[in-house]
Amino acid sequence: MKSAKTPSTSEETPFAPQESLGYAIKRAQQALRLHMDRQLKDFGLTAPQYNVLCSLEDEPGASNARLARRAFVTPQTMQSMLVKLDRLGLIERSPDAEHGRIQRTQLTEKGQDVLSKAHRSVLETEKIAREAASPDAAAMLLRIADALS
Amino acid sequence: MKSAKTPSTSEETPFAPQESLGYAIKRAQQALRLHMDRQLKDFGLTAPQYNVLCSLEDEPGASNARLARRAFVTPQTMQSMLVKLDRLGLIERSPDAEHGRIQRTQLTEKGQDVLSKAHRSVLETEKIAREAASPDAAAMLLRIADALS
DNA sequence: TATATTATATCAGGCCCCTGATATTATCGC
């Protein structure tokens, strides 16, 4: 609760975001995204696009809804990303044979190629982050995410 | 670094973002923002807007460039937020008396009022996050941000 | 069978973040 923090006058700094945990999380995420974007720039990929391609590598033929759940974003968000990746020629989408509504998504040759090259660059970002983090950092962050959900 | 994870075939999961530290950071940040947005919804504020108002409370008369640096975003990003907050009547902007180019920004009465009410709600989010975090979490996250900058 | 519910895909619009570009003003070096 952080009471009585150098109360020079009685009403200063009711809440200082600059010192909060939320602020630190935001800073870390922003630095991570920017670093990852720099690593991926040569491949013409953004960090979220890279993550979608990873999901498709792990689960070929996944639907829009499935990919959205995996990435913890809305189907609408994933939809726009898939349209973009389709236009870039990295994925291809085709209606499911049995279920009339589902659009199956797969990596193209080009998508697989780009992704395999991107993996190495992204590992660099992960390595730097891990060296600055405590061993239980990832688990703790997922605990925070869970508590706030 | 996580070698040999049930290698059914020799080339599976070259890099699994779902298990990475980067993924955990992203998850935590997203959960935090969504929770904060829910807490702020009644006041018609978003989390980034709330943070800008906090900066202005701490530093009345700050310029666009100054606010951008404080929030670690580009001046263009801050510009669009200030335009929005101005239209909402929460801030007011006026040219500096001496420096012809600088636009000084201040909270309006309404802005101060909304902000003071919002503080309490946001503390709830911070409290939940802190209870799920380790004591050195914030410091460690800023270390990660620094390493990736 | 007919209806209601659920799941999927997708359009529209808004906010936040970025890069790139431009115009204006301050300041520094000559």
Place this chain on the structure above:
DNA sequence: GCGATAATATCAGGGGCCTGATATAATATA
């Protein structure tokens, strides 16, 4: 004083995230 540099503000456009709304297909239920 004058030109280069830097700082500030701002326009334009794209990406990723959201909510709200709509259409269609699959499934559960009365």
